Amino acid sequence: MKKLLAVLIMATLAISTASCAGKDDVKSIGISQFGEHASLDNCREGFLQGLADAGLKEEEDFTISYQNAGFDTAIATQIAQNFSANNVDLMCAIATPSATAAFAAAEDKDIPVIFTAITDPVEAGLDSGNVTGTSDKLPVEAQLELIRSMQPDASTIGILYTTSEPNSVSAIAEYEAKAGDFGFSIEAIGVTAQSEVTLAADSLIAKNVDCFSNLTDNNVVGVLPSILEKTNAAGIPVYGSEVEQVKKGCVAAAGIDYFRLGQKTGLMAAKIITGEAEASEMKYETISEYSIYINSQALEEMSITLPDDLTGQAIESSEN
Amino acid sequence: MNVLLDLIISTSTQGLIYALLSFGVYITYKILDFPDLTVDGSFPLGAAVTAVMMTNGSNPWLTLPVSMAAGALAGLTTGLIHVKLKVRDLLAGIITMTALFSINLQIAGSNLIINRDVDTIFTSAFVTSFLGSSSLIYRKLIVSLLIVIMVKVLLDLYFMTKSGLLLRAVGDNSVLVTSLAKDKGTVKIIGLVISNALVALSGSIVCHEQRAFSSTMGTGQVVFGLATVIIGTTIFQKFDSVHGTTAALIGSIIYKACMQLAISLGLPANLLKLITAVLFLAILVFGNYQKRHNATLKQKG
DSSP, X not given: OHHHHHHHHHHHHHHHHHHTOSOTTSXXXXXXXXXXXXXXXXXXXXXXXXXXXXXXXBTTTEEEEEEEOTTOHHHHHHHHHHHHHTTOSEEEEESHHHHHHHHHHHTTTTOOEEEEEESOTTTTTOSSSSEEEEEOOOOHHHHHHHHHHHOTTOOEEEEEEETTOHHHHHHHHHHHHHHGGGTOEEEEEEESSGGGHHHHHHHHHHTXXXXXXXXXXXXXXXXXXXXXXXXXXXXXXXXXXXXXXXXXXXXXEEEOOHHHHHHHHHHHXXXXXXXXXXXXXXXXXXXXXXXXXXXXXXXXHTTOOOOHHHHTTOEEOOOO | OHHXXXXXXXXXXXXXXXXXXXXXXXXXXXXXXXXXXXXXXXXXHHHHHHHHHHHTTOXXXXXXXXXHHHXXXXXXXXXXXXXXXXXXXXXXXXXHHHHHHHHHHHHHSSOEEOOTTSOOTTTSHHHHHHHTTSOHHHHHXXXXXXXXXXXXXHHHHHHTSHHHHHHHHHHHOHHHHHHTTOOHHHHHHHHHHHHHHHHHHHHHHHHHHHTEEOTTTTTTHHHHHHHXXXXXXXXXXXXXXXXXXXXXXXXXXHHHHHHHHHHHTTOOGGXXXXXXXXXXXXXXXXXXXXXXXXXXXXXXX
């Protein structure tokens, strides 16, 4: 038993001494990502690009330690504590649970935290303190406008969402508040787990909605292919909320570019590690630009013609 | 060296806080021989109750007994479903766990965050008056250590009372309990109540430590609890004098240490769980090897 503990301690010791060897002027950044997910990966890559855009070079100006919690909050906690123990100069947290964990672990040493891919930083309690970042709030109005121009006769939009995801709940509220302005009504069905999503999709189809519109809801997006199978059979178009969903077969999306969101975060991070600005004095930023992504193959299958005013700006995003 | 010290402190703190959950699983799984899945629901229940009370300005210490009471109620529900409605043990737990998912969200509204200006048990005036000069991670360690030691001593004392002995008898030899003219159903319910009160207490302290409640934080906690109890008891199986609670406590710390070791290895992030699994296997094989080794020694002697 004692031997075992000794081995564990020695191993950790060897690793941590190896990892903290470095020059003082090289800033260390710990990236804690909640899980492996196309949009979150794009954020991380954008973040590194943002640092490069600010003229910082990896190894010379900063080092990166990347960890991913595999969607487990308890692991996100330990990752953040590991960064804190290693005295990183900045924690970058991708998605809300990682950001909450990072902020809690950073409390003691007041390590700055920069987050990205959080819909509502105010609700997540990350709007004050030594913390800043970028929000991935959905461009709901743009999405409604897009649906209206693609389907001039549509009246009901069906949305599936997870009742326990605050991001989804606040997006649903915004959809319901703004749908009327575009002459839509919203038919939303809440689920509590991923296994319920396809059942809920069936009941939305049975309610004769004119189209589906997706949020960035992890449970729903995770089973998108099986939703599309059902909606395609029923001839109902599905609108995505970002480019990755359009690649998978949604007809179109007015979505933010997660790579650019990450890039923006990277530029903010550069200011913090170079000492140009303090995280506590920087307000979180949202990305106001959005792009229209289309999948012409899916549009054709749903016999929707792209309106002329969109042909110029729409970005073709089908995978093949 | 500070890096290692910090890592040991924060990892031990995690192990200690989650050890309360392991105590709960130890009671149901090891003593009562009852696979109780309520844990996945009663753990976030403790956090949900705590988060709501804290955001409403309640005294942080008050959240601990209230969370325990809520957890006890969850255990009572599973117990009644199993004993009175004669539903199988696994299913009784699944029913309560499923219901709790909705109840937790009903209690908390949504995922909740406690702002930094709200005092938790670790930053309360009472603690800072003693430990104010030490940094937060030390305070977290000391406070959780005191709570865990207190709970452990109380549990060990309870196991020696008549009620505690009956609890142990139900798992080992339920015929004996019936022959003593005791109702084993009642004993099982008592065990489930105590177990889930401890699990909810663990959830409550995690909420204090993380300043957050999320509805999915309970997922996989049963598996965690079982793993820690099995690791702990495997390692200590040759020491008859070691209390089961001690084994569960050490098991929990070792589990968190394995996680932290896997994180510190800095291997590709997606391999984290695989590394952890390999570490667990190594510990279990090591434990079994020791047992066989000792058995051979005894034979020779």
